[in-house]
Amino acid sequence: MPNAAPSARPRNAGHPQLARGLLVAAALLLGLWGAWRSFAPAPANAREQLGAQARRIDALEQQVATLARSDQISRQANADLQATLAERDEEVAGLRADIAFYERFVGATGQRHGLAVHELRLQPQRDPQVWHFVATLTQNLNRGAVSSGQLRLALEVTDGGSMRRLDWNVLRQQASAPGVAYSFKYFQQVEGDIVLPRGARPVRVLVRLQPGTGPEVETPFSWSAAAEVAGAGG
Known part of the structure; x- marks a missing residue:
């Protein structure tokens, strides 16, 4: 019996082994690349780069602190400027009021008035019983003539539910x-x-002017109004 011819080997019988070999090689290459990435030495200038970055961070932080301080100073300067402008506006208004006041009595077109008390201001002192007064006296009836005399105050007060009058001697003690x-x-x-007796509640102030010649002039002022004027001015 003749020998059977040997069967032909499949052409792709070695391909799976080749593929597995390639996969293993690829895996080894990836592993080696990862190990190199993990354990490779740092660049020679890494320390210099870290130092430069730290210095840059410090410089930026200093710039931020400087800008914040500058902003704070600018805000404070602006607030001070606004306060100064408000004070100057108040001074200008006061000067204009003074000019108007002076023109009323010195100006050629001002109305003529005899001796009078134009304004009375009352200001409390450290001792609550002591009050400081400022009376503005005016006259332009006799231009160029000197008006002289003495000023005294009197108070109308309530004390224990009754009204009474305190003269100058009592107020000056x-x-x-x-x-x-x-x-x-x-x-x-x-x-x-002037000094108020304890428990006395002032209601009205009487300003009395006794000129060297001529009749006495007496002008009443509400205590609360005179004290409010002083408070608004301070």
Whole structure:
């Protein structure tokens, strides 16, 4: 019996082994690349780069702190400027009021008035019983003539439900207390202190002017109004 011819080997019988070999080689290459990435030495200038980055961070932080401080200074300067402008506006308004006041008595077109008390201001002192007063006296009836005399105050107060009057001697705590002297041509501010008895509640102030010649002039002022004017001015 003749020998059977050997069967032909499949052409692709070695391909699976080749593919497996390629996969293993690829895996080894990937492993080696990862190990190199993990354990490869750092660049020679890595320390310099880290130092430069740290210095850059410090510089940026310093710039931020400087800008924040500059902003704070600018805000404070702006607030101070606004306060100064408000003070200057108030001063200008006061000067304009003074000019208007002076023109009323010195100006050629101002109305003529005899001796009078134009304004009274009352200001409390550290001792609550002591009050400082400022009275503005005016006259332009006799231009160029000097008006002189003495000023005294009197108070109408409530004490225990009843009304009574306190004269100058009581307010000055001195028997036969002299008045406050004045002497002016057009206007003058006369000032002094008075002492209120404890428990007395002032209602009205009477400003009495006794000129060297001529009749006495007495002008009443509400205590609350005179004290409010002083508070608004301070």
